[in-house]
């Protein structure tokens with residue numbers, strides 16, 4: 001009888017993907033964290049040129065130097081992080097960056113604080129490394145923000161790392177500067193690493209993004225191109241950390257992916273060094289959609305916190321599973337909050353990365369549900 005490795009039995013396939021596969025073709029899918037925009041033309045053109053010139057071979061394991069230099073400049077200018085190109089690895093999406101960070105850091109039994117509710121990959125990534133998950137409970141009363149006080153109350157002498165995600169999936173909350181700074185100090189004082197997932201950095205409507213990496217060398221900064229430049233299919237992201245950590249991560253990356261796709265690296269380079277208008281245009285459209293969803297949810301008298309960033313809203317209903325099932329029956333796919341952790345129970349997540357027209361129709365359908 002087939003016996004898979006025990007580590008695989010510790011984790012399950014994503015509920016979000018499973019639901020997506022179940023639904024009818026004409027359903028409106030508000031379950032995926034995927035911008036519906038086309039990748040900007042200049043990026044696609046740069047890839048075509050690279051393809052025609054035969055840029056189809058392996059690249060250095062850490063990624064092409066031009067891209068790492070561009071990332072290094074971006075981190076310095078925008079995030080106030082000092083990371084030279086040798087301290088950066090270009091990865092297969094932010095997903096791989098998360099995986100290699102955790103693989104390089106976590107031993108069996110090490111405690112890792114993960115936001116609850118939080119992005120669905122954190123829990124399985126830690127489990128695959130045999131780490132011990134410690135949910136850091138985020139509360140609606142506090143707009144689902146992670147605070148330095150929450151961290152102080154939850155760390156122990158076994159805490160090895162804390163995962164931060166601001167702006168956050170699934171809540172759209174944005175952490176405040178003093179908390180980022182405070183958590184960076186806690187990390188320094190207690191020799192804890194901060195794995196900072198900054199994939200929604202540019203999708204922010206209120207507040208400002210601060211990277212923990214500007215305050216501490218214990219930060220591992222993870223970012224990517226999927227959300228900011230509508231490049232999910234390119235599978236390209238990066239991680240920056242102090243050199244000794246990067247060298248360990250590189251081993252995992254080298255034997256896992258070897259390098260990110262050469263053409264996707266060209267796409268990433270053009271994204272960072274080409275015109276940036278597309279970022280603002282997409283942000284404006286996300287904001288328009290957010291305002292629509294907020295207005296409609298208010299009219300439906302559903303309780304929720306208006307998201308300050310990312311493209312999700314995380315409302316509360318009495319029986320969220322029942323609500324999600326009713327929505328699916330009406331042809332709107334949304335995700336039950338429990339999938340994001342215990343504190344997500346009684347909530348559901350709407351991704352408003354779909355078109356305005358689809359969102360309008362979806363909100364009409366949700367409005368017709370009796371709750």
Ligand code: PMP
Pocket residue numbers: 033092093094095096119165168169197199223224225226232235236237
């Ligand atoms: N982090 C968060 C919080 C996300 O929501 C996602 C994508 N849903 C990722 C990381 C992964 O992004 P990528 O496409 O770059 O792997």
